[in-house]
Amino acid sequence: MSDEILGGDLSRLRQLNTQTALRVLRGAEPMTLTELAKRTGLSRASTEDVVDDLIAQRRVAEVPPVAGVMGRPARRYRFRGDAGHALGVDIGAHRVRALVTDLDGTVLGRAQAEVPDSAGREKRLAAADEVVDTCLRDSGVDPADLWGAGVASSGLVDPTGKVVLSVAIPEWTGLNLAEHFGKKIQAPVLVDNDSRLAALAEQWRGVARYAKDFIYLLAGLRTGLGLVIDGKLHRGFAGAAGEMGALPAAGWIRAQDHLATWEGEVGDLFAAARAGDRRALGAVRRYVKDLSVGTAALVLALDPQMVVLGGGFSRSADVLLEPLRRELDKQCIRTPEVRASTLGEESVALGAVRLALDHAERAMFGEAARLKS
Amino acid sequence: MSDEILGGDLSRLRQLNTQTALRVLRGAEPMTLTELAKRTGLSRASTEDVVDDLIAQRRVAEVPPVAGVMGRPARRYRFRGDAGHALGVDIGAHRVRALVTDLDGTVLGRAQAEVPDSAGREKRLAAADEVVDTCLRDSGVDPADLWGAGVASSGLVDPTGKVVLSVAIPEWTGLNLAEHFGKKIQAPVLVDNDSRLAALAEQWRGVARYAKDFIYLLAGLRTGLGLVIDGKLHRGFAGAAGEMGALPAAGWIRAQDHLATWEGEVGDLFAAARAGDRRALGAVRRYVKDLSVGTAALVLALDPQMVVLGGGFSRSADVLLEPLRRELDKQCIRTPEVRASTLGEESVALGAVRLALDHAERAMFGEAARLKS
DNA sequence: CTCACTTTCTATGGTCTCCACAATTAGTGG
DNA sequence: CCACTAATTGTGGAGACCATAGAAAGTGAG
Incomplete structure (x- = not known):
């Protein structure tokens, strides 16, 4: 198994507790000590110590208490996003x-x-x-x-x-x-x-926020891949994970060719497909079909919770998502959620x-x- | 990120330290307290406490000291494999x-x-x-x-x-x-x-002992798949990971057909190939070629440290490994180590x-x- | 056999972190 | 203004760790 050393001395214990407290505070609205204590599993007294440390480190700040509740008003604390x-x-x-x-x-x-x-x-x-x-x-x-x-x-x-x-x-x-x-x-x-980092963004602030395992497709004029497995971005032994595009059998190389048959911008093709143009719809279908081969292989092998479609083409998710879902349904044992990225160009x-x-x-x-x- | 709570009170710290000590002892020869202290990062005094606990729990036992060394002979302790x-x-x-x-x-x-x-x-x-x-x-x-x-x-x-x-x-x-x-x-x-568990065995006591990421192929009359990613067996969101065999494009379904062209047992086919029979070698090559498609897809996507060939066919690894390596070399960006399982039928x-x-x-x-x- | 030397073992005291509990404080609501 | 509520503050204690010093158990040389 793993060779990590988890324990240590007392300062290490405090470090761990501080870390958990910070993580709880970061992920939620401002909170009272009592609430924080419940969430971290520490006693109220120790929670106070921990929070004092965090305030001294300028990683947490106090916010005005909420009025109108029973009992003595509790101080509330928030994560300081502006700390870095x-x-x-x-x-x-x-x-x-x-x-x-x-x-x-x-x-x-x-x-x-x-x-x-x-x-x-x-x-x-x-x-x-x-x-x-x-x-x-x-x-x-x-x-x-x-x-x-x-x-x-x-x-x-x-x-x-x-x-x-x-x-x-x-x-x-x-x-x-x-x-x-x-x-x-x-x-x-x-x-x-780039594909891996887009996947990371999706896990942070995108549609994959609550997914521990997902496949991210950076779909554009080239197709990229990012994998998050067990909550962690997967890089591979030599950092070469995600190069599915190199395999002809996966279909990702020739997938874009189907879109190139359309004279003009890809955006126009998708627009035409959206409007119901049969030639455009055919090209899209063939594109998705090729894209789905490698994707289905990954879905079958990894059984992820979700497939996220990102990249330039995610703007046209309305014409891509449903065909992709259908193709995966045909080829996979369990089809995961298929969703489009919402992060846009900055992902x-x-x-x-x-x-x-x-x-x-x-x-x-x-x-x-x-x-x- | 993860929502785990790592810290806790002092007893939790002791628990963590005990756990690390046990892990160190399990993975090595009997050891003195000084050695163990160095490996766990604890002081000698605390290490002694921890070991006393472990002895009381009957998870660790004392062994006779080594004679002939300078200084006072140190007591040595071993992991008790017979504890469970x-x-x-x-x-x-x-x-x-x-x-x-x-x-x-x-x-x-x-x-x-x-x-x-x-x-x-x-x-x-x-x-x-x-x-x-x-x-x-x-x-x-x-x-x-x-x-x-x-x-x-x-x-x-x-x-x-x-x-x-x-x-x-x-x-x-x-x-x-x-x-x-x-x-x-x-x-x-x-x-x-079964494939997943064979992979687990390989990580425990097989050729993948030191690999954090590897692909395990249970090769036999059907082909199974087990993935260990970041040191953990990967099960997938609904426990359906590893079903690569369901995808025609991966080649795993028809791979075995090439072996069926041989009249008689598969073992004889491999023996004939080993002896240089051209028909047998051709069948093996075609089998490996089909097997390699899905495998290459996984290698490209995951960039594992190792591909392990297990299952019934691993007995004939001598005729399978080299062709598989060659195929992967052709299709992948970085070819991982390709090794045969050594665990045999009990894997x-x-x-x-x-x-x-x-x-x-x-x-x-x-x-x-x-x-x- | 004795003595110097090396390393481990044992014992002590101190520090840090956490916790439980009691007393105090600052609000709400009648 | 008085009960009531819940947070805060303060005290004492327990557990786990560490550093240090002296005793103990061997080896090796003379």
Whole structure:
């Protein structure tokens, strides 16, 4: 089993209790000590100690009591979303985007810029740098106050932050993004694949909030995959999980070809399908059918609670969802919920923010992971 | 993230520390207090307290000190494998098997019996009951001393222990195995799918001991699948994970047909292939090729550390492994290690034992899982 | 056989964290 | 203004951990 060391001395126990209290407070409305004590399982007295610590650390704040109830009015405490900030950067094939949020995920600044597919490495990086600068300026967040930054890139990213391989942005291959952004940002910079980060966002603030296992499809001109298994984003042994697109039999490579038969933008195709155009409907059906093969394989293998359709095409979920559901129904033993992402275009950047926050919070709590000697 | 409550009061801390100490002792040779203290991160004094507790609980025993070393000889302690026993039952299409082991996994008793495919529900259950009885008698383990029993069945099993659907044993569908064996055994009875349990065994005592993520193929006249992800056996939202075989595009349904072209037993086919017979080699190649499609899909999606080939065909791993490796190499971005199970025919029953032990140990340690109110 | 040396064992006292319980306080409602 | 309610504050105690110091049980050299 796992080799983690869970216990430790008394300070470790306090650390664990503080962590649970913070987690409870973060996920709910302001709360009295009595309520918090019940939720954490601690006594009221100890809860008070813990909260005092959290206030000293500026991670929790007191809010005015509620009037009009029986008994002495209880002090109430809330999680301080403004205690930290994070930056998320999404570098796509034809757009770069940046986002600054606080710990609650409230967006404080956003910026984006178009970049031609043919831009080349330097131009794309320069554009990314600029949206980051704009974003920080607009949000009024001092770069020194950042807890971390997350960067999303299409393609395979290794654990050090280097792009191992990118098909969508060929000139990207070999670039170390962590290093690049590390120069500008004096905080941990984490890099990961765009589909995976979009899945993370969906788990954080999207339709998969209460799902422990789900399959996320980043559907667009290419199809990406993110897996959340047992509540955790799955990266794989070498960080190469989610590359279903590489397998011809999965159908994801040729799926988009069916949409290319339509002259004009993909958006128009979906609009035509929505209006009932038979040729458009046929193309959509064939697209979904190909997409469903690899998806059904995953559903059968993993039996997830949910399949989430995200990415550019999720705007047209109304014409995609039902056919996808039908195809999966045909091929699977148990069809999971099939839902469309509601996060829109910022989902990837939001996932990058979450990546940064996860890392920062793990570091802050010391991570029980002391290694056995 | 997760809603678990980790902390608690001082007794909970002690519980955690005891648990870590026991885990360290279980996984290694007898150890002195100083060594154990280093590995658990506790002080020597506290380690002594913890070990005293464990001795009182009869989970740890003292062994004679090692002579001939400098300084005062240190007492040494070992994990007591004989502190508990578990039963594992494997009910297959043409064989039933039972196993009794101690906590170390040492097999204390075994029994098996052939059952014709056409046996029917009653006969098969009677045969299973008999091997269980034989096994308990031979091992000399009092049924009352069992910590639990695990039962492996082919097909889909729901969380209550009922067989929802079995293709290999049609008359099995609808049968509640937990209920059946619960009458005989006064301890928790857990039921799960055979492929999954074989994967569990492989993680416990097989080639996947040090792998956190691996794909297990139960290769035989049907192909089964077990997934271990992030160190945990993956069951899926409704316990239906691993049913890759249901998807035609995965190739697993027709794979066996290539072997059926050979007149005579499958074993002879593999032997002929081993001897260099070209027709046999062709059949094997086509079998592996079909098997590899679904496997490659999983490898690409999950990027596991290892693919383990188990089941009846693993005896012929020498003719299967290399072709499988080659196929995966062609289709995958990063090919994981491909290895054959070394557990032999008892792997499924052994996994059933592990299932029982896991449950019993979780129950014993109280499982931090108190729910928020 | 004795003595120096090494390492473990045992015992003591101190600190930290949690808890239970009692006394106090600040409101509501008649 | 007085009962009633529920939160706060304060006290004492128990449990678990740690550091440290001295006693104990071996080895190895002379």
